[in-house]
Amino acid sequence: MRIPERQAGVGRQAFALRALLPAANIVLRADSLTATFELQPTSASRRYRVRLNYRHGTAPDVAVLHPALALRDGATSLPHTYPGDRLCLHLPGQWRPTMLLADTIVPWTSEWLLYYEIWLVTGTWHGGGHGTPTAT
Template sequence: MDLQPTPISRRYTVKITQQSPCTPKVEVLAPVLRLHPGATRLPHVNHDDTLCLHQRGEWRSNMPIADTVLPWTSEWFYYYEIWLITGEWTGGGDWPAASDI
C-alpha cells in the first residue's frame, strides 16, 4: 500500500500484517528510510524495524485498521519528514529506549 502524508511528501510503500488479536505491524518497503545527520537510529521504530505508531494497549482488535493504523502511519511519515529536516521528533509519544529494542 502506498501512503503520502501531504501533497508535497514522498510516497511510501508499506506492508501491514496482523495476526489477530495482536497489534498490526507496519513495515516500510520503500523508500529506504534515512537518518537525520547526526542521528544513530530512526525515532519511533520498534526492535523489528516496524513503525512505533501507538502506545501499548492503545490499539484493540475491534478497531478497524483503516480507521487507526493507516492514518497513524501517514501521520508517522509526516513527522518523520519534519524530523529529517530539523532533527527533532515533534509527533509526541514515547520513543522506545535503545535498551528496549
C-alpha cells in the first residue's frame, strides 16, 4: 500500500523559507504567501531582488523585481519566461505541492538567474527546458 505524500502547508513553506533566507520579507496569509528576497547566483553575479507568490496547492509564481531583466542586443524576448516576465523554472509536473519552495523554487530561481547572465553575454540559453532557442 502506497502512502500518499502530504502537501506542505503555507506555514511550513514560510518556516523553510525563513530558515534558508533569514532576511526575506515573508507575508503569510491563510492559504498563500508572498516572499521577497535577494539572490546572487555567484560571487561575480549581480544581486537580484525576487518576489515569490505561492497559493497552497498551486505552482508558485516567481518574478525578478530589481534590476529589471534586460534583453540582449537583437533579442525580441527573454528566454524561458511566461507573460509578464515571470520565470519558467520547471517543466509541468516537475514541481509538486509536497515539495518545499526553499528546496526547489529558490535554488531553481538562482540557477535561472545564472543562465540568464550567461545568455546576456553569449546569446545561448544553457538552462535547458522545452522549446528554447539556442541563440537570439
